[in-house]
Amino acid sequence: MAPSSVKKLPLRMTFIVPFVLQIIAAVGLTGWLSFRNGQRAVNDLSKQLRAETTARVEQQLDQYLRTPHLINQINADDLRIGKLSLEDIPQLERHFWQQIQRFPSASYIYMGTPSEIFSGAEQVPEKLPNVAYWTGESPQGIFETYATDDQGYRRELVSEVEGYDLLGRPWYQAAAQSGAPVWGNIYVWSAPYPNVALPAVQPIYDNNGTLAAVFSVDISLLAINDFLKTLEVGETGEVVILERDGLVVSSSTEDPPFLEVEGEQQRLQAAQSESSLIQGTAQFLSQNYESLEAIDQPQQLSFELNGERQLLQLTPYQDEYGLDWLIAVVIPEADFMQQIHANTRNTLLLCVGALGTAIVVGILTTRWITRPLKQISEASNQLAQGNLNQQVAPSNIREINTLGKSFNSMAGQLRQSFSALRQSEERFRGLVDNVPGAIYRYCCEGDGMMDYISDAMQDISGYPAREFIHNQVRSYSSIVHPEDRDMVKVVVERGIVNREAFVLDYRIQHRDGRIRWVYEKGQAVFQTDGQTPLFIDGAIFDITERKEAEEALRQSEATNSALVYAIPDLLLRVRRDGSYVGEAIGTHRFKLTPGAKSVREALPLALAEQQMFAIEKTLHTGDLQMYEHRLLVDGEAVDQEVRVVSIGADEVLVMVRDISDRKRAEEALRITEENYRSIFENALEGIFQSSPDGYFINVNPALARIYGYDSPEEMLQSVTNIGEQLYVDSDRRAEFRRLIETQGTVKDFEYRCYCKDGSIIWTQIDARVVTDSTGKVLYYEGIVQDITDRKRREADLKRQLEDLRIEIDEKKRKEEVATLTASGYFQEVQQEIAEVDLDKFWS
Template sequence: MFVKFLLKSIAQGSGKISLQAVWVIPFILQIFAAVGLVGYLSYKNGQKAVNTLAIQLQSEVNARIDQYLNTYFATPQQINQINFEAVELGLLDLEDFERTGEYFWHQMRAFDVSYISFGNTRGEFIGIERLNNGNLLINEVSARVGLGKLHIYASDNQGRRLQLLEVKDWEPRLEAWYTQPLKEGKPLWSDIYQWEDKPEILSISASYPIYGEDKQEIGVLSIDRVLSQISDTLRDLRTSSSGKIFIVERNGLLVASSTTEKPFQVVEGEATRLNALQSQDSVVRSTTEYLRDRFGSLEEIDRQKMMAFKLEGQRQFLQVMPYRDRLGLDWLVVVVVPESDFTARINANTRTTIALCLAALGLATVMSFLTSRWIARPIYRLGKASRAIADGALDQKVKVEGTRELRVLAGSFNRMSDQLQQSRDRLEEYSRSLQQQVQQQTEELHAEIQERQLLEEKLRTSETKIRAFFEAMSDVVLLVDAQGTDINVAPTNPSRLYNSDFDPIGQTIEQFFGEQSERFLGRIQLALETQQLVNFEYSLPVEDEKDIWFSASISPISDETVIWVARDISDRKRVESALQQAEEKYRSIFENATEGIFQSVPGGGYISANPALARIYGYESPDALLAALDNIGAQVYVDANRRQEFRREIEKSGKVSHFESQVYRADGSTIWISENAHGVRDGQGNLLYYEGIVQDITLRKETEEALRIEQEKSERLLLNILPEPIANQLKHSQSAIAEHFDEVSILFADIVGFTPLSARLKPIELVTLLNQVFSSFDELAERYGLEKIKTIGDAYMVAAGLPIPRVDHADAIANMALAMQHVVSNFDMKLGDNLQIRIGINTGVVIAGVIGTKKFIYDLWGDAVNVASRMESSGKPGCIQITESTYKQLTGKYILEKRGEIEIKGKGAMTTYWLQGKH
């Protein structure tokens, strides 16, 4: 149609147009339009694909960075928690810097962190530092080595100190990792800082304040993370050939980047933090300027943003995402990808497509010109011959070569020429035949009348069919004039509008519809005035006092008449009423449910929520909750990874059941919830949203936690009474436990001079002293891996080699005996009294176990036990007497002196030895 219109316009404007132009111009225009459309669609599709790919790539990179940072910063928090619990349980004594240093050293071997340390309020410090080559240094400031002086030691492969490498002035209590957590009174990340001796190292500390039972400050546990590892990871993340990733603090200082630029700068020999606005990398600098100008300040970016901007005339895709954690980190992760990284190949393909289209256009133009010329040349010869005939030269003959149609046309032209020549001869004959022609026309007129009669018959048949069609319709059809004074009813189903004995023909609209006639007449006049279709719904009462509902369409068919078509919609109305009642019932359940009910989108916030959910989360209303929470994973869950786990579980099984998580309320407090939810999908299986219910299970969780704590207390109490393997057996069986051990070393010790001492001291002082001595013995037993059996008055019994056998049981018991002498000598110095200990040791076969049903105790029986007791009672104050069986185990490793034969009650003469020390 467009081509026809164009050719007509050209012909009218110029007065003539050639066949060749008629053939070539439309063909070229169509090819040109097709080429232009293909090129345009190719470009738009390329742009759309680039935008989609850029968003997907940036989202994937951001997700990987978020996962990496969560993992990277979780380790220091876990180590601090482990160390805090070790201190709480008494497993780690922070006053013993030698043991604490060894403990930290072994943790450094297990965890990939840069520094583990502890500093107390007295200015003392113990820490383990990892060098770039992997070696570990022990750093200490203490009263023992000198306050205010940091001593740096090399370490061996067991965490023991080797040679002293360096001593320098240093006050740990001035450092940010120490001052900030004590000031805030809670665990947190320190500010990023540079090491004093290595300012090119950027570090951040996870600090954990330690308080005593009286809430007094003890010190700070700290774990360092070197931030250069983050830059290495960002460089390994391939966004595109020239994309950039960098992380900045809210004040604009660089934390890490995928560029080769360091996040610090050296000014006059001193390394300082680098602001992203001063970066030498144009992408980092310009992106930061754009974010500052766009939001006014980096502080204003509170959620993930995707945008685009131009840098040096080139479009850049930009995605910025806040990264936060519960210890106070608040950074921005920025991913920038140039559009050219995606469009290079697309532009090349587009150029190729355009070139091919232009080539096709040129080829089509040449072909259409040649074809039109081939077709137009014979027609031109026919036209020339026609003009000659018009001038009176009737003997024209045309020979045409070309298409079949042109050859047919040439033959027809030649015959026409012959006929024209013959027409002169036939003029007279034509005159004679005129009368015959008139007669023939009369016959044709008669035939036309017959044909009209046949047409009228067909119209009557059509009318009959139309009437039958109307009679088969269930709709009511009326013809009404503008004043409503003349109504015609089509033979459809008029009984729906009036009683069967009512004749509607010739009635007015007032007689027809009664009270509603004025409203209906207004609708009729509206349709006539606007000459537009008018639709509305109405109801009419029937004999059984029910209403029938109709949907009416009034359409004008002339200036004074409309056609009224009404369809019975009573069934639909009843369904709508039932649906409304069901919806009101569901809304009542939804609003008054005690459990939270929600719908949420996978990657964002809530679509709907009931009042119960708002109350659970601490909001005044569902609207307040929907307005506040637009990122459930970041704003609701305490552990941000729980939202990902929630989504993976639904992707895997279609639903989650009893999905328990700790979440934040509106006031920042935390509660426990349980979620039951499933995914809602469309007909193609695409996930639309989640819906489910939420229950507050905080009370249950608190009860479970209280039970767990009490159970742990019971476990620790049981393990203080019985060895762990024996305790485990008793928990599963109440029968007597007795085991045979072929080789065990037993030690008995008795405090000499305790009786006269008890006469001089008050009972409470005596018990206190005895508790201090035996508590020291208990620590020694734990250090050497021995099993304390019992105490009887001022006597102490311990064994080695049970309940778990060990080959060095005699060595362990000997070390215990020598250490006990050292402990007692220290107490002797404190008291100023002659406090000594008498020790006896024997090695042999014993039976060990628990008997009875109440007040369990793990005890030993056998001759070896009796002999060990005799070694103690027959010994001398301040000496360690051992039997020959023990001597055979220790000879060559310890300093032993033969005592000789002595008389032992119940055993007779026995050869014994004195244990005096260790080689």
């Protein structure tokens, strides 16, 4: 596809423009050199200013950070010579109270002991220092702070804080762990005023080397803020001191290095600063350094912020007590560029003046030269429009007269050429019709159009070729895929500019809606001046099938590559002599020994010989060789499975897999099985596993003994149907099946069963169903107890209860008879019976 025609310049412009451009180039180069020299001076001045500012900050930090460790050493010396006593808390309080007034840079001086005693004094703005006391023996661990009088004695209670844990405080832990003077972690605290403190701690040991106390001095980082604010860093530059994790230690801004979040103070990240310079610096560092700890040397850097260049110096700051900060001095380049910009404006004004003068002179000069040339130009236009009968009149200017003669000669030759062209076109058309692609000529004039395209375009696009000629129905660019149009335009224009053939693949939209791939090759044909393109001649071929094949091949290769790299093994190609071929492949975490080029260099001698034996055997037999070995990697024993397979006459593929987890799992399973087997074999109750069909899968010795068998093996072999061979009552077996299938478990189920010798015993069973992950029943398992003795006792007890009931009933009847015979009515009846004459009664 050809671009739109290149815009033509009039001859007048070709005379004026070079002349003007020379003047612009000369003046512009002078201005640019002036600007560059000024900018270089600005950079030198900026480096000097940043270096001096950094030196002042380092000097101030050296002086300010020396004091707290000096105080700790003084207190340690006083303790050592007996001036201080860790047992005399009032003395310590007054000592700290006096000391904190002599060292105003200290915001808190205090000490703590392993016996959980805390004492200290803190600065209070515009007041006398407070003193604090705490002991682990105080109720609820209350931390008490008192105001003081002018002698350092306690006055009223200022605050109480519950739950204080001295031995767990970071400053105490830092001293106890280091065993030497060191800096603690920076922290934020709000009482008696918001502050950011840096503790300097020093452990004190007794003569036995036991920790006796920890002295600590807090200094306020806000004082460093106040110093940084006094520095003049250009007009708008900033200084910020950072910890290696990006937290702000101090800065030259008006904002404190902490934030208040939900009523609590938190450390400020540089990226959270309200200063756009500090925010930009933090963003630049995060984008260019994985970690600030990587900066170990002073560096001069620059970055863009809101379209303006910022000059940055980074300087690590460290001391003997473990401090590791980063001093950043950042200055906008614009602070130094006002004079440079003024000089640039003056240079531009000079360029404009020189340009105007050059244009006026050029117009006057070219008007005299171009008048006769215009006549030739008009004749050329007529010739280009097809009017070949053109003649140019002679000129008084020798060069132009020669040009006119040449034009007249060219017109004559052109007439002859057109006649020959018609004959050649007929031959060309026959050749084009036999080409498998579409041959085209694209006219570059105007907006561009197809001047000719062969009929093969219908096979490629589905549209008749005539519809594209002179854009009769549609332009060729209209069927180019929208996502490819810009690319096609760029490639074609590049070919025209570079005067070389262009080649490209792109997509078109077929008439039936499908996407087709085409290959196009073309080259521009220029006018005789060699500047203006007239046509683009080229050919377009349908390569859809090739592209589909390439895509299928690419996907296949991508799939194969993904499969190889997804394998959790280490893959190695090894020659017969043990040397490696290429790089190792795979995600195995145990890589080769650095620099190892062969099996013997990568493995211990014994393992290397084992692997070489496997390689030789594989090459000899062609069979897969597999073995396991144990290897020490970074002091850790690693179990590996090695497989060796032949991939050539003298080459094998070695696959190494880490099986340490599997080995550990097998060992754990073995121990678990041994523990389970011990419980199973030695249990007093009978334990079983049985199938839902009614045969035993496993029984322990106790169960075999209950049923009278000598061993579990004999019982498993003898009992093939639990319901028929063991249950006396078949209904109880059916009831057991119903309960366990509906409920999943059975508790305290009693039934009579047959022993090996035919005797009947009572047993009680507790069982449950075991299923797989899908809910399918695998087997039943449970515990069986012999309850025959219990049943006998229950029967005996029942008989005893029945006998007792009979005895009780007999005794009750006797008592009722006695009561009846003792009644007066019974005595009267008895008397009447005694008086009856039986002989008379029956006579």
